[in-house]
Amino acid sequence: MEVLVDTCGPLRVRNLLLIYLFVLEAAADCPKPQAIPDKNIVLTNEAILKNDFPEGIDVTLECANGYIKESGSGVINCRDGAWTEPDLTCKKKDCGPPVPKQNESFNISAGTLFGAVIKVICDKGYQISGSSFRQCYATGWVGRSKCEIVTCEMPAEVANGKRLWDSGDEPQYGEKVSYSCDEGYTLEGSSVLTCNENGEYDSQPPECKGVVTESRRTTGIVTSTPTSTSTPTSAPTSTPTSAPTSTLTEGYTAVIISVVASTVVVCVLLALLNKYLLRRKGSANGTVPI
Numbered sequence: 379m380e381v382l383v384d385t386c387g388p389l390r391v392r393n394l395l396l397i398y399l400f401v402l403e404a405a406a407d408c409p410k411p412q413a414i415p416d417k418n419i420v421l422t423n424e425a426i427l428k429n430d431f432p433e434g435i436d437v438t439l440e441c442a443n444g445y446i447k448e449s450g451s452g453v454i455n456c457r458d459g460a461w462t463e464p465d466l467t468c469k470k471k472d473c474g475p476p477v478p479k480q481n482e483s484f485n486i487s488a489g490t491l492f493g494a495v496i497k498v499i500c501d502k503g504y505q506i507s508g509s510s511f512r513q514c515y516a517t518g519w520v521g522r523s524k525c526e527i528v529t530c531e532m533p534a535e536v537a538n539g540k541r542l543w544d545s546g547d548e549p550q551y552g553e554k555v556s557y558s559c560d561e562g563y564t565l566e567g568s569s570v571l572t573c574n575e576n577g578e579y580d581s582q583p584p585e586c587k588g589v590v591t592e593s594r595r596t597t598g599i600v601t602s603t604p605t606s607t608s609t610p611t612s613a614p615t616s617t618p619t620s621a622p623t624s625t626l627t628e629g630y631t632a633v634i635i636s637v638v639a640s641t642v643v644v645c646v647l648l649a650l651l652n653k654y655l656l657r658r659k660g661s662a663n664g665t666v667p668i
């Protein structure tokens with residue numbers, strides 16, 4: 379019994395001392411500091427990796443991604459087992475107005491702060507290729523696009539005519555296509571088509587109307603008059619144009635036909651007359667022997 383008491387006494391004291399020291403130490407340590415989402419405050423990587431935060435230690439907090447320091451230092455101190463209030467205030471980062479590329483602009487009515495979404499605007503006759511928006515991220519504006527010039531389809535071909543335009547490729551906004559007709563054809567409609575901002579032509583392609591038969595008839599009349607006047611001066615057989623020779627042969631055939639016809643008529647008449655005379659002669663001969 380005495381031995382037990384003797385040994386238990388000092389043991390208890392030591393245990394109590396250990397417990398006291400442990401409690402003291404636990405009271406002195408601070409818990410791991412926490413981010414403050416309401417204020418867009420986060421821990422630094424250094425603080426995240428740390429596990430022991432003893433009494434008196436300083437930890438630095440920082441602004442969340444996309445936010446920048448407005449005021450304060452961000453340093454908090456472990457005092458009597460609790461962290462002091464951070465004095466840090468954060469505000470949204472400003473991406474600033476984006477730099478437009480050629481024939482491009484932006485509607486920044488939504489602002490240029492972190493998270494803002496703005497619209498890409500292309501000049502008249504240009505269209506967006508890629509994203510039609512930009513968003514302000516912590517790293518800056520995100521979204522790729524460019525304004526490309528509007529093009530029209532290849533201009534329609536026209537029968538008996540030609541198309542002509544500068545690029546030779548698909549005509550672009552504002553480009554003009556000129557049409558012309560082959561000789562002997564007249565153009566009906568617009569001779570110039572312009573590619574508009576919607577990728578369409580401002581009018582339908584023209585038509586090349588054939589006036590060939592009309593013109594031949596007129597040239598026939600025109601050439602027949604000089605040949606008829608030239609006939610007395612020059613040799614009539616040497617005329618190269620087909621129209622006068624055809625009229626000449628037509629004249630000849632008419633003469634030939636009439637000559638042949640009259641010859642035939644004469645022959646037939648002669649034959650009939652001859653037959654009649656022979657019959658009369660025969661009957662006369664017959665009557666004579668009787």
Ligand SMILES: *[C@@H]1O[C@H](CO)[C@@H](O)[C@H](O)[C@H]1NC(C)=O
Nearest residue numbers: 479480481482501502503504
């Ligand atoms: C497109 O950009 C070019 C080069 O900056 C410019 O010359 C042209 O006028 C612009 N087009 C329009 C429709 O603004």
Ligand SMILES: *[C@@H]1O[C@H](CO)[C@@H](O)[C@H](O)[C@H]1NC(C)=O
Nearest residue numbers: 484485486487488496497499
């Ligand atoms: C910019 O966008 C706002 C909101 O969408 C709109 O009301 C305004 O008309 C736009 N401005 C231009 C110049 O397009």
